[in-house]
Structures are given as C-alpha cells and as structure tokens.
C-alpha cells in the first residue's frame with residue numbers, strides 16, 4: 001500500500017483531544033493513545049461513500065462486518081466465534097464499566113494488575129465495587145504477573161478480574177503460559193475475566209497475541225473479551241468496539257446492564273471497522289514496521305542517550321513506559337511538559353515517577369520530542385550515562 005507514515009499532518013484546530021490540551025503552547029503531545037497518522041485509504045474511501053448517502057439513522061453492524069470479524073478471529077487465533085456471541089459497543093471503556101456494574105454485589109471485589117490504563121482503576125468504584133490492584137512484578141527486565149500475590153489477595157468477595165493484554169502501559173504481550181496461569185487461578189476461584197485486548201493487532205516483536213478465551217472451554221465460558229479496530233487503524237473517535245461473550249448467562253447479564261445506559265454504536269464506526277478489517281491488512285503490516293522502527297529509536301535513545309531514564313522493551317502497543325524516578329523531580333510529567341513534551345503522568349496508572357510516551361507519530365515529531373527531553377535532563381545536571 002506504500003503508506004507515508006513520515007508525513008506530518010497539522011492536527012491543530014481539528015478539536016483533537018491530544019493536540020488541544022496544549023493549545024497555543026509549543027508542547028509536542030505524546031500522551032493520549034491515538035496516532036498522528038491518517039486512517040488507511042480504504043477506510044477513508046468507505047467513509048466518503050457512506051457520508052455521500054447522507055442519512056445517519058440508527059445502524060446495525062451488518063452481516064458482512066460480523067462475518068469479517070468471525071473469519072479474522074478464526075484465521076488469526078483459530079478461535080471459532082459464533083456471531084451471536086458478539087456484542088457491539090461504542091467503546092471499551094464503557095465495556096469495562098458495564099462489566100463492573102453487571103457482575104457481583106455492591107462492594108464485591110474487582111482485581112486488576114497495576115500499573116494499568118486508568119479506567120481499569122476507576123471503573124470498579126463507579127459501579128460500587130472495591131478495587132483490588134495487584135502490583136505487576138519485574139522479572140528479567142520485563143513486567144509480569146505476580147501469581148502468588150494474585151492468589152493470596154483473592155477472597156470470597158472477589159468476582160471480576162480486569163485483564164489488559166497487551167498491557168497498557170507496560171507494553172507486554174503476555175505469553176500463552178503467563179495468561180494461562182492467571183486464567184486458571186481466576187477460573188478456580190470463580191472469578192469472571194474481562195480481558196481488554198484492544199492492542200492485540202499491535203504486536204511489534206513478530207510473536208503472536210494469545211486471546212485468553214482461546215485457552216480452553218472452561219476459560220472461554222468464564223471470559224468477556226473486548227476488542228476494537230480503533231487503536232490499530234487509528235479510528236478511536238469513531239466509537240466502535242465489540243465484546244465476545246461465549247457464555248449465554250454472562251452475555252445476557254452484560255447486555256441487560258448495557259441497555260439504555262450505553263449509546264448504540266456509531267454508524268460511521270461500523271463502516272470504518274469493516275473497511276479496516278477487510279481491506280487494510282497490508283496497511284497494518286506497514287504500520288507495524290514503522291512503529292517497530294519508532295520503538296527501536298525510543299528505546300535506544302531513552303536507555304543510551306538520556307541519563308537517569310530507562311524503559312523496558314515494548315513488545316506491543318505504541319506506548320513506551322519510562323522510569324523517571326532517578327530524575328529526582330516530584331512530577332516528571334510536568335518536568336517534561338515544561339521542556340515542550342506532553343507525556344502521560346504515571347500516577348494516573350498507579351506508578352509514581354513513571355511517564356508514558358506515545359510513539360504513534362511521524363519520526364520527525366518523535367525525534368524532536370526526544371531531543372527536547374534530552375536537553376531538559378542535561379540542563380538538570382551532570383550526565384551519568
């Protein structure tokens with residue numbers, strides 16, 4: 001498809017959440033997780049065609065989109081999904097909240113592995129559930145599950161596990177073995193798994209994502225899987241996502257709790273998702289190559305060129321999780337913002353002293369941001385690397 005990911009688009013004055021945060025200031029925004037690339041050409045073409053029709057009534061996903069999703073899951077993961085298992089949604093954050101609402105009684109426990117994407121931490125309390133964050137532990141330079149701690153924190157009131165795989169912000173694509181171990185503990189204790197797999201098509205290291213629900217009948221019957229084309233094909237503003245819920249009882253409960261609270265899915269979101277999944281695999285391959293290049297640049301620069309900062313290998317996502325604790329500043333996100341780079345604050349993910357950098361942008365933007373970060377740290381004092 002020969003996409004030009006180097007092309008810099010001006011996103012100012014487009015009401016972009018990412019860019020308007022720093023309106024009127026010279027701050028490069030590398031925070032919220034959308035990319036500064038245009039959506040793939042077949043998506044733009046399909047949207048133009050749909051807009052030209054000019055009627056935007058309530059919409060259904062349509063048989064073709066459902067068929068494409070089912071075929072894709074079969075081809076990628078040998079996962080045989082029945083069309084009736086798919087529940088369409090306007091986003092994954094609403095789905096996390098519906099799951100917390102739907103399962104368990106007031107102040108039952110929802111577990112999750114932290115640091116994690118902030119809505120995982122806020123959803124339980126919004127539905128009168130108790131959040132139990134289990135810290136990830138580091139092993140051989142990567143974050144992983146602390147299974148002993150996980151099992152020891154489980155009580156008779158633990159009803160739901162919110163899992164993030166690939167994991168935002170730590171960039172892990174968990175192995176089959178890691179996922180299986182977590183899932184087996186959850187099943188053993190009758191804990192429903194809600195697995196957010198929104199980053200599943202953004203694996204950068206040539207390995208394969210393993211959906212937790214493919215690990216056997218018992219796990220599948222206990223799992224709600226959340227997916228969307230939005231991250232991979234840069235469509236998050238079009239609000240289209242889906243849950244896969246093989247267990248009819250769980251599905252009914254989920255749907256009941258969604259009804260009349262969550263709006264229906266966006267008409268243009270369906271159109272874009274169909275074109276993305278059906279026609280844009282080449283574009284996705286090119287995107288992965290480009291993101292892998294960006295990942296390598298960020299990783300090398302942070303670990304080799306900027307003293308007092310470090311990061312792990314990003315196996316998946318376009319998010320770098322940077323340990324800035326050695327900088328010794330009270331608020332690293334603010335420190336870099338003053339230097340002209342807008343990063344996500346680790347405290348929102350339950351990790352003080354960390355920042356998250358979104359490298360889903362043209363290389364010129366990324367290089368400028370990294371240079372600004374390097375200068376800010378150099379101005380701080382003597383270099384140690």
Ligand SMILES: Cc1ncc(COP(=O)(O)O)c(C=O)c1O
Pocket residue numbers: 033090091092093094117164168196198199228230236241
């Ligand atoms: C793990 C994860 N889940 C959900 C979302 C947001 O999903 P949505 O825009 O569909 O609500 C994000 C966005 O960054 C994410 O990283």
